[in-house]
Amino acid sequence: MSAVGYLSELQHEPSSPVRYYLVVGDERFSLNERIGTKIVLTYLDEKACCHCGRISKKLYNNGYCYPCFIKLAECDLCIVKPHECHYHLGTCRDESFAESHCMIPHYVYLAVSSGIKVGLTRKNRELTRWVDQGAVRAIPLAETPTRKLAGEMEFLISQHIPDKTDWRKMLRGQIEDVDLIRVREQVKEILPEEYRSYLLEVDEIFEFTYPMTGEMEKVKSLTFDKIPQIEGILTGIKGQYLILDQGVINMKKHTGYKVKVDWCV
DSSP states (O other), X not given: OEEEEEBOOOEEEOSSSOEEEXXXXXXXXEOGGGTTSEEEEEEEEEEBOTTTOOBOSOOBTTTBOHHHHHHOGGGSGGGTSGGGOOGGGTOOSOHHHHHHHTSSOEEEEEEESSSEEEEXXXXXXXXXXXXXXXXXXXXXXXXXXXXXXXXXXXXXXXXXXXXSOOHHHHHHTOOOOOOHHHHXXXXXXXXXXXXXXXXXXXXXXXXXXXXXXXXXXXXXXXXXXXXXXEEEEEEEEETTXXXXXXXXXXXXXXXXXXXXXXXXX
């Protein structure tokens, strides 16, 4: 089986283990059944913007051409630093985008991917967010009416708890044993009173397992920016990573790359 097209980030469905799909152009292929088989990904020396389709020598922010990168609201700095949201200042790049993506309920959460981390996500997108980060456990901490408020809470908590994932430890399965309920109670104590009305009393811990055939001893990153062809036995999938016996490839970072995919049975 083979396919040719522009890559998109991995799609997935919450199940046990998580069910993954590889998206190549307009085609979508279920991956879980292909673990244990050889995959060959050949870069065809072409990239296209995931938003406008423009052919571009260089892509930014996981798949955007430079014009889209500097004009689209979803590429603004406040997306990665939501506490710096400037919608209220009247300088948002796209108010309609803000109203549908930012001025809506968000969760602040605690998750364990390698160690404990704090993060935020749009409400009803939390499962997607947690799987993208390779989380094995997660729990909502608070629900806010806007992304900016969630960002302010996340920023305050990040002074005490990391807001980044160690992706190498995550892929190797080096997961800290963390009591999320206990950490949640500790976090509540450090929050200023003005944020406490947004706190949730949810005790359900969401847990995730991933299609993996074993643990990795070393993590070698593979990218088409260095080699035109990536191949190997697919041994697992976690977060946005295809795990091969020869190394790992972050599919989200290769959004917009045109490739030929071959499966060797």
